[in-house]
Amino acid sequence: MKLTKILASSILGAGLLIGATSANAGDITVVSWGGAYTKSQIEAYHKPWIAKTGNGIKSEDYSGGIAEIKAQVEAGNVTWDLVDVELSDAVRACDDGLLEVIDHATLPDGADGKPASEDFMKGTLHECAVANIVWSTIFAYDKSKIADGPTTVADFFDLKKYPGKRGLRKGAKPNLEFALIADGVAAKDVYSVLETPEGVDRAFAKLSSIKDSVVWWEAGAQPPQLLADGEVVMTTAYNGRIFNAVANEDKPFEIVWDGQVWDLDLWVIPKGAKNKDLALDFLKFSTATEQLAKQASYISYGPARMSSAPLVGKFHNKDIDMGPQMPTAPNNLTNAVQNNFEFWADNADQLNERFSAWLASN
Amino acid sequence: MTDSTNVTDNVPSSATDERLLTTDGVPLKQKLAQTTRRMRMRAFMLTVPLVLFLVISFVVPIGQMLFRSVHNTAGTDVAPNFAAAIQKWNGEGLPSEEVFELFAKDIMASQKRREIGKTPGKLGTRVNYEFPGSLSLIKSAARKFKKIKEGPYKEAILKQNKKWANPTLWRTLKRVTRDYSPSFYYAALDLKYDPDENLVAADKIYQIYVSNFWKTLRLSAIITFLCFLLAFPVSYLLSTLPLATSNLLMILVLLPFWTSLLVRTTAWIAILQSKGIINNILVFIGIISDENRVQLIYNQTGTIFAMVHILLPFMILPLYSVMKTIPPSYMRAARSMGATPFTAFRRVYFPQTLPGIAAGTLLVFILAIGYYITPALVGGADGILISNLIANHIQKTLNWSLGAALGTILLVTVMVLYWIYNKLVGIDKLSFG
Numbered sequence: 001m002k003l004t005k006i007l008a009s010s011i012l013g014a015g016l017l018i019g020a021t022s023a024n025a026g027d028i029t030v031v032s033w034g035g036a037y038t039k040s041q042i043e044a045y046h047k048p049w050i051a052k053t054g055n056g057i058k059s060e061d062y063s064g065g066i067a068e069i070k071a072q073v074e075a076g077n078v079t080w081d082l083v084d085v086e087l088s089d090a091v092r093a094c095d096d097g098l099l100e101v102i103d104h105a106t107l108p109d110g111a112d113g114k115p116a117s118e119d120f121m122k123g124t125l126h127e128c129a130v131a132n133i134v135w136s137t138i139f140a141y142d143k144s145k146i147a148d149g150p151t152t153v154a155d156f157f158d159l160k161k162y163p164g165k166r167g168l169r170k171g172a173k174p175n176l177e178f179a180l181i182a183d184g185v186a187a188k189d190v191y192s193v194l195e196t197p198e199g200v201d202r203a204f205a206k207l208s209s210i211k212d213s214v215v216w217w218e219a220g221a222q223p224p225q226l227l228a229d230g231e232v233v234m235t236t237a238y239n240g241r242i243f244n245a246v247a248n249e250d251k252p253f254e255i256v257w258d259g260q261v262w263d264l265d266l267w268v269i270p271k272g273a274k275n276k277d278l279a280l281d282f283l284k285f286s287t288a289t290e291q292l293a294k295q296a297s298y299i300s301y302g303p304a305r306m307s308s309a310p311l312v313g314k315f316h317n318k319d320i321d322m323g324p325q326m327p328t329a330p331n332n333l334t335n336a337v338q339n340n341f342e343f344w345a346d347n348a349d350q351l352n353e354r355f356s357a358w359l360a361s362n
Numbered sequence: 363m364t365d366s367t368n369v370t371d372n373v374p375s376s377a378t379d380e381r382l383l384t385t386d387g388v389p390l391k392q393k394l395a396q397t398t399r400r401m402r403m404r405a406f407m408l409t410v411p412l413v414l415f416l417v418i419s420f421v422v423p424i425g426q427m428l429f430r431s432v433h434n435t436a437g438t439d440v441a442p443n444f445a446a447a448i449q450k451w452n453g454e455g456l457p458s459e460e461v462f463e464l465f466a467k468d469i470m471a472s473q474k475r476r477e478i479g480k481t482p483g484k485l486g487t488r489v490n491y492e493f494p495g496s497l498s499l500i501k502s503a504a505r506k507f508k509k510i511k512e513g514p515y516k517e518a519i520l521k522q523n524k525k526w527a528n529p530t531l532w533r534t535l536k537r538v539t540r541d542y543s544p545s546f547y548y549a550a551l552d553l554k555y556d557p558d559e560n561l562v563a564a565d566k567i568y569q570i571y572v573s574n575f576w577k578t579l580r581l582s583a584i585i586t587f588l589c590f591l592l593a594f595p596v597s598y599l600l601s602t603l604p605l606a607t608s609n610l611l612m613i614l615v616l617l618p619f620w621t622s623l624l625v626r627t628t629a630w631i632a633i634l635q636s637k638g639i640i641n642n643i644l645v646f647i648g649i650i651s652d653e654n655r656v657q658l659i660y661n662q663t664g665t666i667f668a669m670v671h672i673l674l675p676f677m678i679l680p681l682y683s684v685m686k687t688i689p690p691s692y693m694r695a696a697r698s699m700g701a702t703p704f705t706a707f708r709r710v711y712f713p714q715t716l717p718g719i720a721a722g723t724l725l726v727f728i729l730a731i732g733y734y735i736t737p738a739l740v741g742g743a744d745g746i747l748i749s750n751l752i753a754n755h756i757q758k759t760l761n762w763s764l765g766a767a768l769g770t771i772l773l774v775t776v777m778v779l780y781w782i783y784n785k786l787v788g789i790d791k792l793s794f795g
Contacts, residue, residue: 067757073478095483095501097476165636170743215660216743230637271478342498349759350494356570356751359743360577 027056028275028282032084033265034061035221036244040298041084043316045286048294052285055278063219066093069270073098078272081279085129087264088341088348094128100269100276101128102283110307111289119289121328123338124304129266130287131304133295136262136327136336137174140242141234142227144252153182153259156234157210167226167235170216170359172351173344174261177337178236179206181259191340200351204358216359227253243300243325247315257332263339264304302328428773431546431766436488437539439480441468445539453533453559462516466507473504485539491761492545492555493534499525530557546767571751571768575775578748581665582730588670589677589726590719597681597718602690612682619675627739630668634659634740660742668740673729677722684718720787728776748772 030046032038038061046057060080062068066089072078085093093099107130110119117125124131139156141149150162156178168175177190183206185193193199215232217223223237224245239260245251267283269276285291292303293311300322303309312322323329327336382390437445444464451457469482486500503522510518519526537543537555548554548561552569556562563569596615600608618626633639636655644650658664688711696706734749741750748768755765783789 065758065760067760070760092483092487095481095486097478097481097484214743229635231635346490346495346498349491349761350568352759353568353570357567360570360573 026054026275026278027058028081028278029058029060029079030082030084030279030282031060031062031080033064033220036248036299037240037301040295040301041286043298044291044295045282048291049282049285053281057282065089066096066098069093069098069268070096073271076272078270078274080270081273081275082283083268083270084132084265085268087126087129087131087266087339088344090126090129090266090268091341092345093268094126098271099128100271100273102130102269102280104130106280107284108288110305111311112307114307119305119307121304121306124264124266126266129268130283131264131266132287132292133265133301133304134262134327135265135301136239136260136332137169137236138239138242138255138257138260138327139178139234139236140223140227140253140255142230142252143254145230146233149254150234150256151258152256153178154184156256157182157206159210159213162233164233165213165215165231166210167215167217167223167232167237169236170218172355173348174337174339175207175236175355176200176203176351177261177339178259179203181335181337182206187259187335187337190337191343194343194347200354204354207358224251224253227251239325239327240299240301247318247320257327258335260327260332260336261339262327262336265301296322296326300325302326427762427766428770429766430763431770432542432544434488434538434543434546434763435541436484437535438541440472440482440485441465441539444468448532448536448539451532451536453536454529456516456527456529457532459514459516462519463513466510466515466519469500469504470507473507488538489531489534491549491764492538493531495525496531496534499523533557533559546763547771549764550767550771571748574746574748574751575771577744578731579775581662581669581745581747582727585666585669585673585730586677586723586727588666589674590723592670593674593677593681593722594715594719597678597685600678600682601685601688615675615678618671623672623735624739626672627668627736630664630671630740631659634664634667659740660745662741662745664740664742665737665745665747668736669730669733672736673726676725676729680721680725681715681718684715684721688714716787720783724780724783727779731776732772 030041032041038059042059046059049055050057062083064086066085069080069083069085070093072080090099104117104125105115107116107120109115112119120131121134124134139150139153143149146162150156150158155162156166168178176194180190180193180199180203181187183202194203215226215235217226217235220238220241223235224241226232226235227237228245228251239255242253242255246253267287269279269283273279287304289305289307289311292305293308293313295301296303296308296312297314297316303312309323309326309328312326314320315322324331326332384390384393388396441464444461447461447464448457451461469485472480472482472485475481482500482504483497486497489500490497503519506522507519525531534555537545537559545555550571552564552572553561554564596611600611600615602608603611631638635641636657636659638659640658641650641655645652645655650656658667692710692714693706696710697703701709731747732749733747734753737745737747738750738753741747749772752765752768752772755761755768780789
């Protein structure tokens with residue numbers, strides 16, 4: 001009988017432990033991508049909200065994708081209240097019924113008095129998601145090593161003019177877009193060309209021309225490291241990561257905006273989130289004009305609200321004007337593509353398979 | 363009751379009819395059986411937590427996961443009536459008006475319900491695996507079908523998008539709306555259906571899985587063999603040196619074993635990368651020029667280097683524990699009877715280490731075949747193994763059924779290899795010490 005007592009008390013103890021580690025009431029769990037990006041959100045969103053409402057925020061990191069949201073929602077045990085996701089994932093999760101629907105009319109008006117539906121850039125409000133920033137895949141090089149640096153995507157694929165290794169993301173997206181622009185396709189026609197089998201062949205053929213010189217990266221933190229180590233002479237990367245290396249670590253990196261492929265990050269609330277109302281309150285607070293502009297002083301991602309743009313100032317601890325660092329700055333948009341989530345929703349599986357087979361072949 | 367009859371049967375005929383009874387009047391034998399049964403039950407109760415833990419945390423989830431490889435209810439969840447109706451269609455031309463009507467109504471109802479995992483997008487994703495482009499088609503249908511107020515539905519649907527007029531799409535729909543299907547295994551074996559519903563090999567540019575299975579087996583075999591080559595002399599040394607020295611050496615073997623896997627893998631990146639230690643030394647002493655640094659990582663070489671290092675202790679430890687039990691006097695006896703050192707080693711020492719070799723090889727090979735994190739970090743483009751492809755389907759593409767099919771094939775492969783191994787070596791001959 002002693003045994004049963006020990007068993008019972010240990011089970012009880014374990015239960016108490018589990019209970020103790022879960023968040024207090026009034027705390028919301030906000031999940032984002034970690035690193036410099038989460039830090040910018042903590043400074044611009046979390047701290048002011050905590051000060052204003054007195055509620056707590058538990059910040060968690062993840063590496064993207066909707067696998068965890070799917071697992072939590074399907075198991076009926078949703079521990080995440082608000083998640084920062086990419087557009088294609090937001091659309092897919094919403095289509096699968098994994099997200100709460102968000103009423104855009106309840107979002108605060110812009111600083112200039114425009115309603116939210118007009119203040120947010122076109123395509124940044126979604127049935128289940130509200131965008132906070134615009135980020136971009138660009139390519140960058142180390143200007144201390146290349147004197148007369150590349151200026152176009154075509155230069156990235158020119159091994160004669162710029163010998164050396166290239167860094168590319170291991171996946172079909174957005175390498176196929178890059179390859180087509182380098183091959184002379186106008187940015188606006190990229191997806192209509194990719195829709196055709198010939199267009200896909202053309203993109204792969206262009207990639208094949210530099211395949212032997214490519215180092216493939218997967219996590220966003222890798223490209224600046226590859227550049228710093230001299231593993232590659234130029235690499236595609238997320239613009240904020242390169243900016244961070246320049247601003248915080250004084251690296252001599254230069255971003256080339258030609259042919260940038262831009263995308264959105266959005267807030268979503270998983271269906272059945274335990275603190276849905278608080279999460280919604282935080283969502284509204286953090287996507288207001290002022291907060292979005294403030295975030296831009298910590299990281300070079302563009303605010304999704306148009307009324308935030310005039311408020312974007314300098315980097316928080318250095319004399320760097322943030323305006324020209326944004327993917328949305330007019331000078332950076334001259335030859336730019338917006339990631340077409342619908343194209344990728346339909347073709348990602350097939351193109352990634354082809355990409356893997358292409359990688360494995362000689 | 364049966365116990366007591368047994369007792370009667372077993373009592374030798376010479377004995378008296380009277381049975382041995384305990385003080386409370388129960389036959390002794392029966393009482394004894396009762397007591398042993400109770401004791402056995404109590405002993406079993408002690409293992410219950412472990413058994414329950416294994417069942418709940420291991421058998422059930424893995425079983426459920428593997429079950430997904432043949433069981434996918436996207437069709438019947440989203441469009442139950444349509445799924446039933448289209449099975450009756452013979453696959454020629456286009457389905458009838460009735461099927462089109464059920465399709466439109468089911469899709470609209472599903473769009474309205476917005477139930478988790480039962481939205482039109484779910485069906486679209488399922489169809490898209492076998493008919494790329496149909497995800498956006500079905501999703502836009504879910505929005506546009508509302509405009510169709512009354513029949514005939516077939517005409518209205520075909521008018522909305524000419525893609526609906528493709529009979530292959532409907533044949534695919536018929537196939538994917540069955541709850542049980544082997545199609546994920548076909549995909550995992552690089553097979554697909556052609557427009558006439560015949561099973562054919564996928565186009566060469568889309569074939570990845572079969573070649574990756576072979577690569578996984580090949581690399582695992584190479585890694586196991588290299589581990590064996592490196593571990594055998596080390597284990598011999600460990601088992602023959604004086605205790606104080608061998609303990610020190612043992613710590614050197616175990617220290618990396620206790621270090622985090624990620625730290626060890628990252629250390630290999632620092633050593634092998636093209637601006638890393640090895641390349642720098644080679645350039646410094648002039649063996650290679652600065653432009654022609656050797657690519658040692660982010661390819662199969664990198665995977666082999668790092669995995670041999672990480673799996674080495676799993677080969678050393680069983681070998682060491684077996685060698686430790688071989689008395690040195692055997693070798694001396696062989697030598698005294700005139701055997702050369704090599705013959706003595708080959709005929710006397712080596713055969714006695716076989717149980718350790720068998721255990722080490724099995725352990726390393728099976729660990730290698732399912733290894734994930736190291737190839738993911740240092741494997742680059744062509745050094746990745748099948749488990750990396752499985753992880754990709756579980757975490758990124760969310761095609762859990764395909765991931766489960768690949769996982770099942772991997773599991774069955776390991777079991778078959780284990781069976782062959784058992785036939786060749788005999789599992790009872792294994793010794794981990």
